[in-house]
Every structure is written in C-alpha cells, then in structure tokens.
Amino acid sequence: xxxxxxxxxxxxxxxxxxxxxxxxxxxxxxxxxxxxxxxxxxxxxxxxxxxxxxxxxxxxxxxxxxxxxxxxxxxxxxxxxxxxxxxxxxxxxxxxxxxxxxxxxxxxxxxxxxxxxxxxxxxxxxxxxxxxxxxxxxxxxxxxxxxxxxxxxxxxxxxxxxxxxxxxxxxxxxxxxxxxxxxxxxxxxxxxxxxxxxxxxxxxxxxxxxxxxxxxxxxxxxxxxxxxxxxxxxxxxxxxxxxxxxxxxxxxxxxxxxxxxxxxxxxxxxxxxxxxxxxxxxxxxxxxxxxxxxxxxxxxxxxxxxxxxxxxxxxxxxxxxxxxxxxxxxxxxxxxxxxxxxxxxxxxxxxxxxxxxxxxxxxxxxxxx
Amino acid sequence: xxxxxxxxxxxxxxxxxxxxxxxxxxxxxxxxxxxxxxxxxxxxxxxxxxxxxxxxxxxxxxxxxxxxxxxxxxxxxxxxxxxxxxxxxxxxxxxxxxxxxxxxxxxxxxxxxxxxxxxxxxxxxxxxxxxxxxxxxxxxxxxxxxxxxxxxxxxxxxxxxxxxxxxxxxxxxxxxxxxxxxxxxxxxxxxxxxxxxxxxxxxxxxxxxxxxxxxxxxxxxxxxxxxxxxxxxxxxxxxxxxxxxxxxxxxxxxxxxxxxxxxxxxxxxxxxxxxxxxxxxxxxxxxxxxxxxxxxxxxxxxxxxxxxxxxxxxxxxxxxxxxxxxx
Numbered sequence: 001x002x003x004x005x006x007x008x009x010x011x012x013x014x015x016x017x018x019x020x021x022x023x024x025x026x027x028x029x030x031x032x033x034x035x036x037x038x039x040x041x042x043x044x045x046x047x048x049x050x051x052x053x054x055x056x057x058x059x060x061x062x063x064x065x066x067x068x069x070x071x072x073x074x075x076x077x078x079x080x081x082x083x084x085x086x087x088x089x090x091x092x093x094x095x096x097x098x099x100x101x102x103x104x105x106x107x108x109x110x111x112x113x114x115x116x117x118x119x120x121x122x123x124x125x126x127x128x129x130x131x132x133x134x135x136x137x138x139x140x141x142x143x144x145x146x147x148x149x150x151x152x153x154x155x156x157x158x159x160x161x162x163x164x165x166x167x168x169x170x171x172x173x174x175x176x177x178x179x180x181x182x183x184x185x186x187x188x189x190x191x192x193x194x195x196x197x198x199x200x201x202x203x204x205x206x207x208x209x210x211x212x213x214x215x216x217x218x219x220x221x222x223x224x225x226x227x228x229x230x231x232x233x234x235x236x237x238x239x240x241x242x243x244x245x246x247x248x249x250x251x252x253x254x255x256x257x258x259x260x261x262x263x264x265x266x267x268x269x270x271x272x273x274x275x276x277x278x279x280x281x282x283x284x285x286x287x288x289x290x291x292x293x294x295x296x297x298x299x300x301x302x303x304x305x306x307x308x309x310x311x312x313x314x315x316x317x318x319x320x321x322x323x324x325x326x327x328x329x330x331x332x333x334x335x336x337x338x339x340x341x342x343x344x345x346x347x348x349x350x351x352x353x354x355x356x357x358x359x360x361x362x363x364x365x366x367x368x369x
Numbered sequence: 370x371x372x373x374x375x376x377x378x379x380x381x382x383x384x385x386x387x388x389x390x391x392x393x394x395x396x397x398x399x400x401x402x403x404x405x406x407x408x409x410x411x412x413x414x415x416x417x418x419x420x421x422x423x424x425x426x427x428x429x430x431x432x433x434x435x436x437x438x439x440x441x442x443x444x445x446x447x448x449x450x451x452x453x454x455x456x457x458x459x460x461x462x463x464x465x466x467x468x469x470x471x472x473x474x475x476x477x478x479x480x481x482x483x484x485x486x487x488x489x490x491x492x493x494x495x496x497x498x499x500x501x502x503x504x505x506x507x508x509x510x511x512x513x514x515x516x517x518x519x520x521x522x523x524x525x526x527x528x529x530x531x532x533x534x535x536x537x538x539x540x541x542x543x544x545x546x547x548x549x550x551x552x553x554x555x556x557x558x559x560x561x562x563x564x565x566x567x568x569x570x571x572x573x574x575x576x577x578x579x580x581x582x583x584x585x586x587x588x589x590x591x592x593x594x595x596x597x598x599x600x601x602x603x604x605x606x607x608x609x610x611x612x613x614x615x616x617x618x619x620x621x622x623x624x625x626x627x628x629x630x631x632x633x634x635x636x637x638x639x640x641x642x643x644x645x646x647x648x649x650x651x652x653x654x655x656x657x658x659x660x661x662x663x664x665x666x667x668x669x670x671x672x673x674x675x676x677x678x679x680x681x682x683x684x685x686x687x688x689x690x691x692x693x694x695x696x
Contacts, residue, residue, distance in 0.1 A: 004617060010604070010679035046622075048680020122549060228678035341688040352620065362682050 007227030008047070016232035017049075021056050023239040030057040032191065033238060034184075034325055036177060037198035038066035038353025039226050045362035047228045058235070061190070061325045062358075064180045065198055067144045068096045068351035069323050070280045071173045073313055077102035078306040079142045079171055080110055086304070088115040090134060092127050093142035095120045096351045099344060103312035107142075124152045131165040140300045144173040147204040150291060151265035154272035157298050169300035171308075172293060175278055177201050178209045179289035185217045190325045194238035195221035196231070199253050204269075206261025207249040220247040223257050281347070282320030319346035322355050329359040336360065373467040378497040391469070392493065395476035396459070396483075400491040408491035410456055412515060417452030419443060420511035426694045428471070428505050430545040432537075432557035433629075435508055436475035440482040441629055442580070443512040445562040449576035449632055451518035451569050454486060458511045459493040464503040475506065486561040488512065517566065521574030521635075523595050525664035528641055530634045532565065532648050533558070534656040535584050536612040536626030544611075549619070555611040560630030564651045568634060571644060575635040578628075582687045585624035587633055588661075588672045589686040599672040600665025601684070607656035625687045635663070 006012075024031070035041055041062045044050035050060055064070050080102050083091040091107065098108040098120065107118045115137070121127060124143070131139045143153045153174065160168040177198060184190060197210055202223040213219050220241030224234030230253060237250040251257050269291065278290025293299045301308055313320075317339070318332035329335050329348065339345040341357055348356035370387075377383050393402060400408050423439045433441075440457065447454040459479065463472070483490055541557035543549065562578060575595075577587050584606070592599040608616070608623055616623050630653060636644045641659060648657035667673035672684040 005677070008677040010677065013678045013680075045682065047676045047678040048674070048682040049676075049678060050680075051682065052680055228676075228680075361685050361688070 004227055007225075007229040009229075012229050013049070013232065016229065016236060017052065019236050020053070020058065020232065020239065023236065023243060024057050027239065027242055030059070031193040031239075031242070032059045032061060033194045033196055033235065034063045034190070034192050035060050035196040036063040036065040036181065037201065038062065038069070038351065038355065038358070040196055040198070040231060041355055041358050042353060043226050043228060043231050045358050049228055049231065053235075060196070061328065062322070062355040063184070063325050064280065064283070064323045065146070065177065065201075066323070066348070066351050066353040066355070067146055067149075067173075067175070068100060069319060069347045069354050070175065070282065071097075071100075071144050071347065072279045072281050072308075072311075073100075073102055074308040074310040075171060075173045076100050076107070076142070077104055077310045077312065078301065078308045079140070080104045080107055082140065082300075082304060082306055083107070083112045083116050083118055084110045085113055086116060086138075087113045088136065089113070089138045089140060090117055090119055090130060091140050091142055092119045092121050092130060094144070097142060097144065099350045100347045101314070101344060103310060124149070124156045125159075127156050127168060128159050128163070128165070131160065131168045135167060137167060139168050140304075141168065141170045143170045146175055146177055146198075146201050147269075148200045150174050150273070151204060151268050154268045157272045157293065157295065158268070160298065161295065169298050169303045170293065171300045171306065172291070173278075174273065174291040175280065175289055176291065177205070178212075179286045180280060180283055181210070181213060183283055183286050184324060185213065185219070192219060193242060194219060196234050196238070197221050197223040197249070199223060199225045199230070199257065202253070202257045202261065204262050204265050206257070207251055207259050208261075210249045214247040214249055218247050222250040222252045224252040225256070280323075282323045314345045317346035319348045319356070322348050329356040332356070370469055372469060373463045373465060373472070373497055375465045375497055375499060377495070384495070387495070391472065391476065392495075395473070395480050396490045398489050398491070400489065401493070408456070410491065410513075412455060412513070415516040416513055417447055417450055417516050418511070418513045419446040419450070420509065421446060422507065422509045424504070424507050424694050425542065426504055427542070427545050428475070430542050430557055431554040432541060433559035434475055434478055435506060437478040437482050438559055438629060439508040439510045440479055440486065440488070441559055441561050443510040444486045444488060445578040445630070445632075447512050447514050448562045448565055449578050451516060451520065451576075452514040453517050453566060454488045454512055454514040454563060456491045456513055457483065457488050459490050460509040461493070461495045462503055462507040463495065463497050464505050465497055465500045467505050472506070482561060486563045488514075518569035518573075521572070523574050523597060523635055523663055525597070526638055527574060527635050527663040528638055528659045529588070529599070529601065529661040529663070530636055530644060530648065530657065530659050531579070531584065531606065532562075532632045532634065532651070532657050533653045534607045534609045534612065535579055535628050535631055536616070536623045537609055538629040539583075539626035540612045540615050544615070551615075555615070558628050558630045558653055560652060562630060562632055565632060565634070568636075568644060568647065571647070572640050573634050573636050573644070576632050579631045579633055580627050580629060583623070583625040583627055584633060585622070585684050586686040589684060591633070592670045592672050596669050597663050598665055598667040598669055599661065599663060600667060600675070601661030601672065602675045603677045604675075605658055605660040607658060624684070
C-alpha cells in the first residue's frame with residue numbers, strides 16, 4: 001500500500017498549487033466547484049488548502065454527500081421512539097447518528113425502555129453478531145449511507161436470511177449519489193463550474209453514472225481521493241477540462257477507482273434492494289434516489305408499524321440549504337451562536353463529514369496566508 | 370479472602386486485617402504504619418497541592434493499570450507545575466466482589482511507581498460499595514510537594530517542545546476495550562514525568578502534561594491563558610507506528626488524543642539544543658522535538674497550525690467528541 005504521507009507532502013502540494021494558480025489565471029475568473037463528498041470538505045479544511053484555494057479564486061462548496069446530514073428527521077425519530085417505547089430491543093447504528101436531535105431527543109440522550117439499548121457499531125457485520133448473542137431481543141439496524149456502505153449493509157440482510165436470524169430487521173435510509181446531482185443542476189439554484197466526485201462511492205459505481213453531467217449539462221468533473229495531493233489532482237483535471245471546453249468524467253483516483261466500478265458489489269445491492277423514490281433533507285423527494293429492501297420481512301418500519309412521518313426540524317436550522325450547496329454554514333443564523341458540536345441543532349453539526357462541523361472546527365479563518 | 374466483601378466497610382477486625390495484609394504489605398512505610406488519622410510530614414518552603422480521581426475502563430491496559438495511572442496522574446500534575454512531588458494520599462472505592470488478586474496487582478504497581486517517582490503514600494482510605502454501584506475500582510489520589518520553580522514570563526520567540534510522541538494512551542485503551550476488534554496490543558505511554566524536573570532549573574517557562582483533550586486542547590488553553598499567539602507545525606509532531614495506523618484507519622485526529630506520560634514545554638530559544646538533547650535521553654523521549662513557537666501570524670489567543678500539506682488553519686479545542694473513560 002502507498003504511504004498516505006507521501007500524498008500530503010508540502011513539496012508535492014506546492015507544485016500542484018502552482019499548476020492550479022496558473023490555470024486559474026488563464027481562465028481569468030473565479031470558479032465554484034462542488035465537492036459531493038463530506039470527506040473532501042474535511043481534507044480541504046483540515047489541510048488548510050480550502051483557505052488558500054479560496055484566496056486564489058477557487059471556491060469549494062459542499063454537496064449532499066454526508067449520509068447523516070441528508071437523512072430525514074422522521075427516520076431518526078422513528079428509531080428514537082421505538083427504542084424508548086419497546087422493551088427488549090437493540091437499535092444498532094453508526095456513531096454519528098446518535099447525536100442527531102429529534103423532537104423526542106437524540107438516540108444518545110433518550111432513556112431506552114426496559115431491557116432495551118442503543119448500540120454503536122463500526123461495521124455492519126457486528127449486527128449479525130449482536131443478533132446471534134441476543135436471541136431474545138429484536139435487533140433493529142438503523143442503516144444509512146450511500147453506495148460505499150450499501151453493499152455491506154446488503155450483506156447483513158443476506159446473512160440474516162441465510163442463517164435464519166428472525167430477530168434482525170432494518171430501518172433504512174439508503175441513498176444513491178447521482179440523482180441529487182441532477183436535482184441540483186436541474187433546479188439551477190447553484191451555478192457550478194465543476195464537480196469533485198466522491199472517491200469511495202465511485203469505487204462501487206465507476207464513472208459511468210456521472211456521465212450525464214458532462215453530456216447533458218456540459219459540466220466538467222473528476223473522481224478523486226481524500227489526501228491533499230488527490231484533491232489537487234482532481235481540481236487540476238477539472239480546470240483542464242474548463243480550459244479545453246471538453247467536459248468529461250475523469251478518474252483522478254486510478255489507484256482504487258475503475259471505470260466499471262465494482263460489479264460484484266452492485267449485483268449484491270440489486271439482489272437485496274430495489275430502486276425507489278427517496279426523501280432527502282433539504283431536497284424533499286428525489287425520484288429513483290433510494291434503495292428499499294426487497295424482502296419486506298426485513299423492513300423494521302413495516303414489521304413494527306413505525307411512524308417515519310415526523311418532519312420536525314429546528315425552524316431556524318438551515319442544514320437543508322447547506323447540503324444543497326445553497327448556503328455556506330456561517331450564513332446560517334444558528335451557526336456558532338446557538339449551534340455547536342456540543343449542542344448541535346441540525347445533523348450537519350453532528351456528523352464528522354458534516355459541513356457545519358468542519359467549518360466550526362477548521363474553517364473560521366479571517367487571515368489567509 | 371478472594372473477593373472484596375461489603376462487610377469490610379463496617380470497620381473492625383476485618384478492616385484491620387485488610388489494611389495489614391494488603392495495604393501495608395505493599396505500601397507500608399514509617400508514616401503509614403502508624404495507622405494515624407492524619408500524617409505528620411516534614412516539608413519546607415512553599416508547598417504545592419493537587420488531587421485527581423481515576424475511573425478508567427478497562428482497569429488493566431497494556432503498559433499499566435488504574436493504580437499506576439493514579440500515581441502518575443497526580444505526580445505529573447505536580448511536576449508540570451514546578452513542584453517536586455513528596456507525598457501522596459490514596460483513597461480506594463471498591464465494588465463488592467472485586468478480586469483481591471487484582472487489587473494486589475494494582476497496589477504493587479502503586480508501590481513501584483511511587484518509589485520510582487520518589488513519593489510516599491502517607492495516608493489513605495477504603496470504601497466498599499454494593500455490587501453494580503461501581504465499575505470494580507475507583508481511585509482518588511492527592512499529592513503534595515515542594516515548589517521548586519514558578520512559571521516564567523512567556524514571550525514571542527519562545528519555543529514549544531513536546532517530550533515524545535503523542536496519543537499512545539488513548540489508542541492503547543481504545544484497543545484494549547476491544548471496540549474495534551483489532552488484534553494485538555498497543556502500549557500506553559503511562560509514566561511518571563518526574564525526570565522532567567531538572568528542566569525547571571535549566572530555564573523551562575511552562576509545562577503541561579498532555580492528557581485528556583490532547584496536545585491540541587492544551588495549546589488552545591496556552592494561547593488563551595497567556596494571551597499569546599501560538600504557531601505549530603504538524604510535520605514536527607511524531608506519532609508511534611500504531612497511533613499513526615489507527616488514526617489513519619479510524620479517522621482520528623492525533624492532536625486530540627491523550628497521553629499519560631508526555632508534556633508540552635515552553636523553553637527560551639537559546640535552550641533548544643540543551644533541552645531537546647536532555648529530553649531525548651529520558652524514557653520514551655526519543656521523539657522529543659520542538660514543534661512550534663510563541664508568535665507567528667495568528668492573533669493573540671489563537672493557535673495556528675501549518676498542516677503537513679503546507680496549508681494553515683486555526684486549531685480549536687476538542688469539542689463534542691464522545692470520550693470514553695480513559696483515566
């Protein structure tokens with residue numbers, strides 16, 4: 001494996017930044033690129049590159065690529081209600097989901113019913129272990145994510161069915177990345193000069209699903225990885241496409257992404273899930289953007305007649321606009337004033353990939369060197 | 370007696386036997402042996418005093434246990450405040466059913482560490498709570514010693530040194546908890562900082578042990594307390610291979626991980642070679658280095674970090690993370 005430190009070295013970064021500067025001066029105007037994935041936002045802020053790029057005329061804005069941020073509140077409140085009102089159940093989910101506020105509190109703060117608990121998992125396969133060790137309890141997996149995690153969630157479903165664990169079911173909010181990009185472009189609400197496509201989602205998807213963006217909307221883009229050098233290589237590819245007037249979907253992350261993606265993982269996804277319309281925080285319903293369980297007996301919402309319709313939000317929270325790239329976090333009236341990582345008002349301040357949390361931790365810089 | 374029983378708490382012969390057979394067996398010294406209600410101590414000049422409680426889970430971790438940590442934590446708080454540690458107290462809160470064998474291991478670590486750090490346990494207390502009311506054992510220690518130095522006047526150009534690599538304690542405890550199902554062990558850096566005492570004589574101006582909140586939080590506190598700009602370079606901070614690997618895999622920021630035997634130290638510019646050479650001769654000190662300075666381009670109270678990639682950003686104190694019980 002390549003040592004990631006090589007992809008962070010100041011020496012290499014400086015060479016690439018020079019390229020970016022030269023290209024920008026040839027283009028001769030300020031540019032706005034959308035990084036779809038929250039981890040790219042993290043890279044640009046944590047390395048300090050975001051501040052520098054902004055100064056030389058390139059703005060990176062965050063897109064809808066943080067799963068916690070785009071999960072509608074109703075889904076999380078259904079899980080909160082379930083574990084606090086049903087005895088002997090386990091709700092298992094990823095760490096970042098625990099602190100998202102709902103009208104009934106967060107999964108972290110509520111008091112579970114007798115014999116019930118909320119468990120943090122690091123890998124979906126832990127759900128199978130949990131079901132095996134707790135045969136007298138219902139294990140409900142609050143499963144959120146994009147193409148990166150959906151195959152391993154699919155594996156949990158197949159494994160539970162194969163082994164006959166009847167105490168496993170899922171509340172899902174599984175979303176696919178390309179449809180909201182179409183929604184953003186069709187709405188015309190944000191003028192974009194290019195896309196930095198997600199690295200690990202594309203390991204599964206490959207580059208084909210983004211090609212409509214280059215063909216129909218004539219917008220350049222590049223798939224890239226998460227080290228500073230990766231990010232800059234992606235940016236340079238987009239700038240070259242702008243200069244040549246020939247938009248495409250470039251793979252600037254060839255060490256892990258193939259044009260055809262990972263067909264085995266996609267077959268697994270197809271076996272377990274079917275495409276449906278899905279709700280996104282900030283967007284509403286986006287056609288064809290969700291994956292739902294084919295096997296209805298695995299669906300916790302049906303199995304336990306859960307109510308996922310709650311649409312409660314803090315009325316001043318602008319997370320919906322942040323995930324669409326319509327505003328940047330400091331433009332939200334709650335940001336830093338009442339909304340902070342200790343007391344988040346919305347999911348973008350909770351998730352490590354959330355734009356608000358990243359701005360809060362790394363972004364508030366007045367001086368730029 | 371194999372396990373701690375609730376009846377120990379009622380005093381009487383059982384408690385006397387417990388003190389004699391366990392506590393004095395491991396920690397006995399002329400002051401403690403007297404069984405007095407208080408200890409009479411010889412100290413001269415200005416005295417420094419501190420206290421800390423320890424609730425770590427798990428109680429045993431690679432490179433230490435709650436007993437070692439309880440001595441180290443208090444000794445280190447004294448050392449970094451310019452105090453030569455002399456005496457400590459030891460208060461145990463035990464859960465009914467706690468294995469006596471485990472308690473012996475813990476007491477023996479306390480003795481070893483106290484001897485190493487040149488402190489004596491001179492007073493103490495034991496309470497037992499019902500099963501389920503504590504997690505095995507909690508410890509409180511208080512420590513006193515002689516003030517040997519007052520923090521100096523920090524000014525622009527002073528250097529910030531770190532006494533070794535950072536984050537090993539946090540990673541050790543995380544792996545020991547088995548949360549990530551990683552195989553193998555990571556050694557905690559839990560150790561007494563008393564060998565740093567000569568630095569005060571050399572001219573160190575300020576010290577802080579890098580515990581909860583990590584180096585990042587300490588530097589933010591430094592900037593705020595002293596009202597000075599702080600500048601650090603990420604590339605100068607050294608991580609041990611396991612800390613580096615775990616941070617890469619789990620996406621943790623090593624700047625916010627705890628150590629239990631490392632300090633950040635402010636020294637005047639002309640002390641750089643002498644101080645770093647000295648630090649590198651100490652246990653776990655091979656990676657000691659200057660990582661930044663007072664001054665730079667930030668405003669007063671701000672900490673500016675130059676990333677490995679060469680970009681600049683502000684450093685914030687640790688916020689909103691879920692912190693397990695690591696000390």
